[in-house]
Amino acid sequence: MMIHEKLRNLRKQKGMSQEKMAKILSTDPSNYSRKERGEVKIHDDEWQKLADALEVPVEDIKEEKELKMVHNDNSTFNDHSGNYYNQHFNIPNVLLDSLQDYITILKEQNALLKQENEELKNKLKVTEE
Structure with missing residues (x-):
């Protein structure tokens, strides 16, 4: 079960x-709602x-949210400077899904x-002829 489902179900049960x-x-309800849906990070405290x-x-x-590993082979990042070479980036599924939907629309x-x-x-x- 995803974080938001466990949290929401338990909150409702209580x-x-x-x-x-x-x-x-100490936050507003809309921010809490985003946390409960897994859109905003919930900090340890x-x-x-x-x-x-x-x-x-x-x-x-508490569960660790599943992240997709994305390997960027773009030569811009593989410049051998040591900053980004062969580095993997953790991108949340919700962001990847959203970007994929946007790409489809485009x-x-x-x-x-x-x-x-x-x-x-x-x-x-036709008008030129």
Whole structure:
């Protein structure tokens, strides 16, 4: 079970609102909601506060979020300077999925623009003849 599901389910079982949990973490409800959904990092001290409020051990609610390993073979990063050479980057799945969705949208828009461009070129040819 993902972090946000465990946290949300346990919070609901205990009859606690997101607003109350936000107060416990000294944050606003929208930020707490993002933490509960796994969009914003929950820091170690916050895990402890949440566990105390829910009356459970931290280990019962805290899990390491799964990260995808991305190896960047771009020559810009492989400049042998020692800063980025052969380094792997941890990128959360939610970010990768979001970027992939955005790329798909851009590809669709690009195809439509290419089609429109061809249609306009053909119209221009007809008017020139």
